[in-house]
Amino acid sequence: MSKKKQLVIWLIWLVVFPTSIFYVYTTFEPTYTGEWADLISFALIMCAVSYFPIQVGTISIFVANGISFAAFLYFGLFAEIILTQLAILTLIYKLRISKDETFRIASNSLMMLITSIGSAAVYYWLGGEHGVLELNTTTESIALVGYIVTGLILNQILLVILNIFFYEQKHMKIGKSLLADIFLTLIVFPLGLVLYLLYIDLKIAAIYFVGIPFILLSIAISLYYNGRRVNHYLRRTSDIGQELSKKLNVKNVLDSFVDEVCKLLPASFIYIYDVSNASQTLTLIRFVKDQQTVKHPEEVMAINSGFIGKVHGQKKAIMFNTRAQLDQFTQNSLPDDVQSVLGVPIIRNEQVVGVLVIGDRSRRAYQDYHLMLMKILANFLSVAIENARHYEQERRKSLHDQLTNLYNYRYLTDHIEQYALDLQAKEIDENLSIIIIDLDSFKSVNDTYGHEAGNEVLVDLARRLEDFISDRGIVARYGGEEFTILVKGMKHEEIYGLAEEIRYLISSKPFVLMKHIEDGQPVAIPITASLGVATYPDHCDSPNELIRQADRAMYVGAKRSGKNKVASIV
Known part of the structure; x- marks a missing residue:
């Protein structure tokens, strides 16, 4: 709630509350000679009950109005207002509101004041009186029902007004709070009536005789709702755990x-x-x-x-x-x-x-x-x-080559297959090219310098290809000393030129071996590669045929023609 609206509530309270209290006091001129101990006992019981509010959603409900009902019937409106206001202050203290929520003191005080005066007005209009009543006439019964129903209706109306005009809730739902109010009314007002009747005969003893069960009832209902709320949260927590596991x-x-x-x-x-x-x-x-x-x-x-x-x-x-x-x-x-x-x-x-x-x-x-x-x-x-994390690691292992950390053959074929399905679904044609790279005479490297040295060459080549291709395509290890590069959206002539640049990238700079089987210093050796290129839809009817066509171009057009060449399907 904005500071301006909070200030408005306090200003309304400062005008309405003192004026109403003064009016009620001067109009009804209450006298409590010899009954102060009884009134203090009523106040103690009401504050004790209010200390255990019942929480329904965001609404705090307390059963002190049953006790205030008994006080109203015997002592009148002024006593009921004062006792109710004390109960409200106790409730607010229990809720431990922050400084930013102090306006709730004024808003709740006003709500209870208006409810008290409105209910009493209907009670008097219907012929209700105070003191020792027989409660066996139609007039008295109608007045009692009018008092209870008016209080119930006013409380809900004031809640709606507060939420719509001050909290700006356009769709105020009153179902839960109304049902809770009706349920509590059916319980606490009969108990309040019993308290009133016993008070006539037993005086102060009746307050504690009925008031203590009121306190226990409030605690029991409060614990019940707290238990339901905790159970709801536990079920929700369990659901969250299941969702997280997925x-x-x-x-x-x-x-x-x-x-x-x-x-x-x-x-x-x-x-x-x-x-x-x-x-x-x-x-x-x-x-x-x-x-x-x-x-x-x-x-x-x-x-x-x-x-x-x-x-x-x-x-x-x-x-x-x-x-x-x-x-x-x-x-x-x-x-x-x-x-x-x-x-x-x-x-x-x-x-x-x-x-x-x-x-x-x-x-x-x-x-x-x-x-x-x-x-x-x-x-x-x-x-x-x-x-x-375990799943990501296992998935990475299944889709990446352990030595070079490049994508593996499985990833490449799955990616091409999915891409082919996407093109078919969209009914469009888009260039997709494969470059296959096969290192020339790589077996001699392993035989001469050892397999660890051969692995060094493969890792170094993987880094060179990744740095060179960057985000222009996907580099994968096809198997052994063979690598593949998948490129989208380029013409075949451009792909062929790219393959030539890759051939030069490999042959122009020697590979340095640190883990060779020969004793002595690091060894730099020249490496060349044969490359095959194929493009969809130029050289095949489906992207799934690209690898086969590029492989064929590499063996037929490059390996058999002297190696260290780039070849393409004509």
């Missing part, structure tokens, strides 16, 4: 994780740090601000620094709900407006491999169950990241 790369795991955390609990900021035990540092790998993943600053910190270092060092989760707790760390890396924070270690094989930090701008944003949920999710995240 992600096959680390980026998707992190993206999914932060998205779900933002839905699960208040999170103005989310930080995920990766731990490097070798360098004893923490590196920020994911940063979320106001539910948006943003490019994070290059942040590397010592493994024992600040709040994050404390989480890492203790290997246990930490929760702070005030800025003062966080400010004890000189290096906490969190924005100045963060008031509440959760820090959770990400542990694998009993080692801390990461740190998850969640911060919110509200004070007391987190409860113990939030910390429990994040510990569970941190475990899911650790397993999901490990699985994703």
Whole structure:
């Protein structure tokens, strides 16, 4: 809510509340001679009940209105207003609102004041009275029902007004809060009526005789709703864990994780740090601000620094709900407006491999169950990241040549096949070319200098080809001493010229052998290659035939014609 709207609420309260209190007091002129102890007892019971509110979604509901109902019937409107206002202050204290939310004192006070006066007005209009009542006439029964129903309706109307005009919620859903209000009304108002009837006979003893069960009822219902809420979160957490396990790369795991955390609990900021035990540092790998993943600053910190270092060092989760707790760390890396924070270690094989930090701008944003949920999710995240990394490693191994780290034959053929399907689906023709490179007399290199020296040549050639081709194509190891280059969108004449440049790149600079079997200094040897070139659709009807055509060109046109040549299918 904007500061301007908060100020409006306080101004309305400053005008309406004192004026209404003065009007009610002077109009009804209440006298409580000899009954102050009873009123204090009513206040104590109402405050105790209000200390255990029932949370339904974002709405806090408390059952103190049953007790205030009994006080209203006996003592009148002024006493009921004062008792209700004390209960509201107790509730707000229990919720521990931040400085930015102090307007809720005024808004809730106004809501309860209007509800009290409106309900009482209907009660009086229908002929209701105060004091010792028989409650056995139609008039009294109608007045009681009018009081209860009016309070129920006014409460919902005021909630809608507050949410639409001040919180700007265009589609206010009142279903849950209305059902909860009706349910509680059916419970607490009969109990309030019982309290009133017993108070007539037993006086102050009745307040505690009925009031203590009220407190226990409020606690029980509060625990019930808290249990339901925690169970809901646990089920949601389990679902998140299952979703994370389906992600096959680390980026998707992190993206999914932060998205779900933002839905699960208040999170103005989310930080995920990766731990490097070798360098004893923490590196920020994911940063979320106001539910948006943003490019994070290059942040590397010592493994024992600040709040994050404390989480890492203790290997246990930490929760702070005030800025003062966080400010004890000189290096906490969190924005100045963060008031509440959760820090959770990400542990694998009993080692801390990461740190998850969640911060919110509200004070007391987190409860113990939030910390429990994040510990569970941190475990899911650790397993999901490990699985994703393992999958990526295995996939890389299956698609890359171990010696040169180039793509392998399997990747190349799968890529060409997929490309052919895409062209067919789009019903378009696009040039696709293959260059096959076969090193000349490579067996003699292995025989003369050893296989390790031969591997050096292959690795050196792989780097030369990658640097030369760059992003113009895909370099792959075809097998043995053969390499392939896949190029899209170039004319055959251009590809042929590119192949000539590659032939010269290989033959013009000797290859230096460091691991040869001969004793002495490094040896530089000349290497040449024969190359075959084919282009789709110039030389074949399908991209799948490219490798065969280029291979044929290389053997027939280059190898058999003296080697160190480029050949093409005519």
